[in-house]
């Protein structure tokens with residue numbers, strides 16, 4: 391029998407009316423299962439997006455939601471939360487494909503984020519996410535790396551003309567994954583910005599994580615704190631625009647920061663948007679088009695969530711001679727597996743989704759997969775290494791940096 395201590399009242403502070411309507415609209419038809427990469431590679435019932443929806447609604451109905459004002463609240467058994475945590479909640483990369491995959495285009499992603507915040511606040515988050523939360527708290531990055539190492543790529547790779555924490559019109563927000571893991575993305579972006587004669591600077595030692603991993607953890611408050619900090623630094627450096635090479639940072643800066651803090655007034659550009667701008671103005675001139683077969687992997691948060699699909703293709707058509715599309719691309723892109731810190735949270739899921747995406751590129755006999763996000767670069771590179779594939783994985787800034795004309 392459940393004791394009183396095992397029952398609790400969950401906070402619904404992050405569940406506004408719009409999200410509530412989205413949740414109530416779900417008919418549990420499970421059509422969304424066909425779009426979910428986690429379900430595609432696991433065939434696990436709990437991975438079906440509708441499972442999360444059913445469980446979330448069960449919590450709400452138990453507590454009586456807004457009816458509680460009249461009827462009084464009923465506590466939720468703690469085991470319901472641990473059941474959600476240990477089964478389907480984290481069988482999910484937060485890729486958002488279940489939104490266009492839903493017959494009513496229910497905004498599931500935001501519901502999964504709220505559900506994660508409830509599970510986190512009640513102390514039922516997965517142990518690996520709690521480690522990430524601890525690292526974010528102490529080191530302002532999710533990888534348990536010292537904050538002082540954040541700029542190590544500048545020394546190691548020696549990009550040209552780098553300013554750190556100085557006043558500039560344009561700031562390059564590097565993000566944690568390119569700072570600590572996929573460093574060639576950071577150095578290539580820095581080299582391009584300098585070669586474009588941009589008045590630019592890095593945030594320097596004051597750059598903190600963008601807050602995207604905090605949302606995966608379920609710690610919305612910390613995400614907001616990071617947002618406020620990064621915005622303050624950008625203001626203090628007198629910048630008017632922020633360029634980022636990470637699809638997750640892009641979503642945070644472009645949409646989540648204004649949502650969390652009110653309007654911020656900065657122009658936010660992903661590197662693909664910046665490169666297209668430079669191509670159009672004539673500032674960017676490329677030479678030595680790649681002759682091999684090149685395909686583009688759309689990062690979920692840049693394409694499906696960000697709407698940026700034509701810019702990378704325009705750049706690739708200038709940088710390569712033989713561009714081919716994968717079947718599941720643009721807004722319907724198949725996840726690389728790397729979102730929601732899945733590499734740390736569920737290695738098996740991360741591996742299987744990355745392997746599947748690599749297989750899709752192999753079907754069209756691509757030699758190169760180009761992407762626009764350090765999580766994608768990492769997930770797909772690891773997939774290629776695991777299978778011994780000859781596929782080469784690059785970020786779009788790496789390809790462009792190699793082709794810059796003097």
Ligand code: SF4
Pocket residue numbers: 425426427428429437438439481482483484485486487488489498499502
């Ligand atoms: S966000 Fe992606 S992984 Fe998560 S349930 Fe939706 S489709 Fe599946």
Ligand code: SF4
Pocket residue numbers: 415416417418419420421422423439440443491492493494495496498
């Ligand atoms: S397709 Fe939409 S309505 Fe059907 S179960 Fe999935 S989220 Fe609910």
